[in-house]
Amino acid sequence: xxxxxxxxxxxxxxxxxxSGELQVTNNNIANANTPGYTRQVAVLQEAAxxxxxxxxxxxxxxxxxGYQSVRDELLQAQIQQQTQAQSGAxxxxxxxxQIQPTFTTSTxxxxxxxxxxxxxxxxxxxxxxxxxxxxxxxxxGQSLATAFNTASSTLTSQQATLNSQVxxxxxxxxxxxxxxxxxxxxxxxxxxxxxxGGALQDQQDQLVLSLSKITSVSVTQTQNGETLxxxxxxxxxxxxxxxxxxxxxxxxxxxxxxxxxxxDITSSLTGGDLxxxxxxxxxxxxxxxxxLDTLANQFGTAMNAxxxxxxxxxxxxxxxxxxxxxxxxxxxxxxxxxxxxPALIAASSDGSSGSNGNLTNLxxxxxxxxxxxxxxxxxxxSLVYQVGSLTSNANAESTATTSSLLQxxxxxxxxTGVSIDEESANLITYQQAYEAAARVVSxxxxxxxxxxxxxxxxxx
Amino acid sequence: MTAPNEANMRVTxxxxxxxxxxxQSQQNLSTAMQQVSTGLRVNQPSDxxxxxxxxxxxxxxxxxxxxxTSNVSTLLPQMQTxxxxxSSIVTALNSAVTLGTSGASSSILTxxxxxxxxxxxxxxxxxxxxxxxxxxxxxxxxGSASSTPPFVAASTTYTSAQGSAASPLSAAxxxxxxxxTTISDATTGESMTFKAQAGDTxxxxxxxxxxxxxxxxxxxxxxxxxxTDGQLSISSNSSTAGIVVSSNDAVLGSMSAASGTAxxxxxxxxxxxxxxxxxxxxxxxxxxxLPGNQLLTSGANVIGSLTNLITALQSGTTAQIGAxxxxxxxxxxxxxQQRVPLDSTISQLNSQESYLGQEKITLxxxxxxxxxxxxxxxxxxxxQAELDNSAVLAAAAKVMPQTLLQYLQ
Numbered sequence: 029x030x031x032x033x034x035x036x037x038x039x040x041x042x043x044x045x046x047s048g049e050l051q052v053t054n055n056n057i058a059n060a061n062t063p064g065y066t067r068q069v070a071v072l073q074e075a076a077x078x079x080x081x082x083x084x085x086x087x088x089x090x091x092x093x094g095y096q097s098v099r100d101e102l103l104q105a106q107i108q109q110q111t112q113a114q115s116g117a118x119x120x121x122x123x124x125x126q127i128q129p130t131f132t133t134s135t136x137x138x139x140x141x142x143x144x145x146x147x148x149x150x151x152x153x154x155x156x157x158x159x160x161x162x163x164x165x166x167x168x169g170q171s172l173a174t175a176f177n178t179a180s181s182t183l184t185s186q187q188a189t190l191n192s193q194v195x196x197x198x199x200x201x202x203x204x205x206x207x208x209x210x211x212x213x214x215x216x217x218x219x220x221x222x223x224x225g226g227a228l229q230d231q232q233d234q235l236v237l238s239l240s241k242i243t244s245v246s247v248t249q250t251q252n253g254e255t256l257x258x259x260x261x262x263x264x265x266x267x268x269x270x271x272x273x274x275x276x277x278x279x280x281x282x283x284x285x286x287x288x289x290x291x292d293i294t295s296s297l298t299g300g301d302l303x304x305x306x307x308x309x310x311x312x313x314x315x316x317x318x319x320l321d322t323l324a325n326q327f328g329t330a331m332n333a334x335x336x337x338x339x340x341x342x343x344x345x346x347x348x349x350x351x352x353x354x355x356x357x358x359x360x361x362x363x364x365x366x367x368x369x370p371a372l373i374a375a376s377s378d379g380s381s382g383s384n385g386n387l388t389n390l391x392x393x394x395x396x397x398x399x400x401x402x403x404x405x406x407x408x409x410s411l412v413y414q415v416g417s418l419t420s421n422a423n424a425e426s427t428a429t430t431s432s433l434l435q436x437x438x439x440x441x442x443x444t445g446v447s448i449d450e451e452s453a454n455l456i457t458y459q460q461a462y463e464a465a466a467r468v469v470s471x472x473x474x475x476x477x478x479x480x481x482x483x484x485x486x487x488x
Numbered sequence: 489m490t491a492p493n494e495a496n497m498r499v500t501x502x503x504x505x506x507x508x509x510x511x512q513s514q515q516n517l518s519t520a521m522q523q524v525s526t527g528l529r530v531n532q533p534s535d536x537x538x539x540x541x542x543x544x545x546x547x548x549x550x551x552x553x554x555x556x557t558s559n560v561s562t563l564l565p566q567m568q569t570x571x572x573x574x575s576s577i578v579t580a581l582n583s584a585v586t587l588g589t590s591g592a593s594s595s596i597l598t599x600x601x602x603x604x605x606x607x608x609x610x611x612x613x614x615x616x617x618x619x620x621x622x623x624x625x626x627x628x629x630x631g632s633a634s635s636t637p638p639f640v641a642a643s644t645t646y647t648s649a650q651g652s653a654a655s656p657l658s659a660a661x662x663x664x665x666x667x668x669t670t671i672s673d674a675t676t677g678e679s680m681t682f683k684a685q686a687g688d689t690x691x692x693x694x695x696x697x698x699x700x701x702x703x704x705x706x707x708x709x710x711x712x713x714x715x716t717d718g719q720l721s722i723s724s725n726s727s728t729a730g731i732v733v734s735s736n737d738a739v740l741g742s743m744s745a746a747s748g749t750a751x752x753x754x755x756x757x758x759x760x761x762x763x764x765x766x767x768x769x770x771x772x773x774x775x776x777x778l779p780g781n782q783l784l785t786s787g788a789n790v791i792g793s794l795t796n797l798i799t800a801l802q803s804g805t806t807a808q809i810g811a812x813x814x815x816x817x818x819x820x821x822x823x824x825q826q827r828v829p830l831d832s833t834i835s836q837l838n839s840q841e842s843y844l845g846q847e848k849i850t851l852x853x854x855x856x857x858x859x860x861x862x863x864x865x866x867x868x869x870x871x872q873a874e875l876d877n878s879a880v881l882a883a884a885a886k887v888m889p890q891t892l893l894q895y896l897q
Binding site: 132139378380381384406408409412414416419431434441445447448 | 532541555562624633762764773893
């Protein structure tokens, strides 16, 4: 049979449930802007009814069984994936944006300096004995060599910057995996009690997201918590253990990434800032550098060959105009003028000082195909095209992933985020529930008072 | 924001979407402003990679067009100098014809002939002075040997600086391989050039001179001998035949005219036959000089014919004066013919100059369409971007402070 006492206890449970809901709401509002926070809900359950005499079942109120975080693992995984793509594109974009100005038409880019050299040669042909015109050719040649040197140094210094980026990324990965691994046993312990991972899980998800910014990771849920591997399968976190990567300088002067057994996994790392940096350094910039070196080498060699077919102002066979390295690699960095005496420009085709016959051969380098099959101007134009296209593609990818990430975050936030409006409305609901339960308590209290007073009244 | 038609969409914070919208709109505004302020649609290769690459090619071509234009401007006065010199030569030769014709008259007195002869001498010096015209320090009729006057007064004998009685040169003296010795003959109007090979000696040079005499390049009797002072002496062996000798062989030293051997009214051509050509268009090269030997010595020997007229007036018969005058008449027509290609080049340069000017305009138009911003579009884009930006900001200002809490008391 229902008693006042059982009603009171039921009302206290109600107060407890409403308090729990208020607490969750309070926590949700407090964390409305906390990154990675997933909103919590209080899980209420109807208490099992008691069947009293006469087979009348009476409800026993409400039970607060716990708090549950509202998660969406699928969206979380998609966000991690897009974050990797976005960071990778951003790494490439940031490097290309620094490289691009060197290949933008200016007063000092390779294309302009190359035109200036050929203009000075053409100008010399109108007065082959003019020392001023000869000096102008040397100066233009020097400026072109400097333009090659500058372009090469822009590319190599960008590679050097990316090397330190790789080292930094690896150290960040190691820190993050350590933290993630440390959370695994704690979460497992909480879960073992049948509770939700809650704040610990939020924290771990947030760390995995930070890790995704650096490199591509795949996450597998196990009994011991999350197991993390890189995109190519190198383990990073197994249970409570984190497996550190190492960064080391290879024989090519580049920073390589080794797994804990010392195996080189550099080329298999993809996605994230690390993957983007490695791809930019080893493929994009290396490719551009190779083309630049080839152009510098073939151009210098062609100019030297043209110079050798004529005679200088002293009637001697033309010496090399440019010092060109014997190997293609490093040619753009090392190309320089080989002659400093204006008289040594081999303008003459027959040894007489006033002949300009060989300038035609020097000028012809501009319109003749180099060994690469392209004229020097076309070879440079395609280099400019590639720089532009790589930058533009990286930009497009960065924009696309940013926008897709925004959408995914909207979706995730829709499912798991805190809405202040919703919490405000809940606050009112829970406040009313609390007030109602309190009213029940106060009603029961007055009933108790009446009951207690029954004897007193009789005594009077 | 996700699509509004999704069922049960909970809208939480609008901040990320607002921030994104503001960033996008500010990015658009900045792009529009950059296009309006620079007037360029493509400011860096990534703005339009293909247009940037084409621009590199177009700018290279544009630089060539500028240089061709500059070449034309440099060449025109140089060629006009040559043209005006030839014109003066023709005028001078015509006056020599007039003088010769009057000198060929049977009634003229010997004293008057001498006077006419000296007038022709002055015509000759006018011709030589015009033939040695220079433009900005370069002698226009010297071929590619343009740094020294191409027509030089000739002497009968040249001797080497090297060699002495104590240490004489000999036929067996080895010459420096690669050295060049040139003998220019005023009478024949031709030159022999001897380039020493390894193993060549003075004897090789001597036989080369003998061969040139046989071939008619040098006047009959010309020899190369070792004189009593032990020097190499190259001589025409005729008081009226002048030569000019030069050598860069250190074994011989510089060749200089022996004193008192100058031949009156004899000038030899010491330039060369090189014709330089300069590019003034992608497929247009023009010859920029007319070698003096082609103009005045090797074809109709203009200088030789003037010398002959002077000699005929000084000591020849009426018939000889008449023949010499006739030779000058044909020289006039020969020189006039030589001027034709020069004049045609000048007119070609003039028309090329206007073509290049037009080409430059075409290229500029092409470059503007490649990378330039259409200002009307750019301005419209800018005002549109400004409007969008204000709208986004206004929307953000309106929406962001909205919460339920404001309405709850």
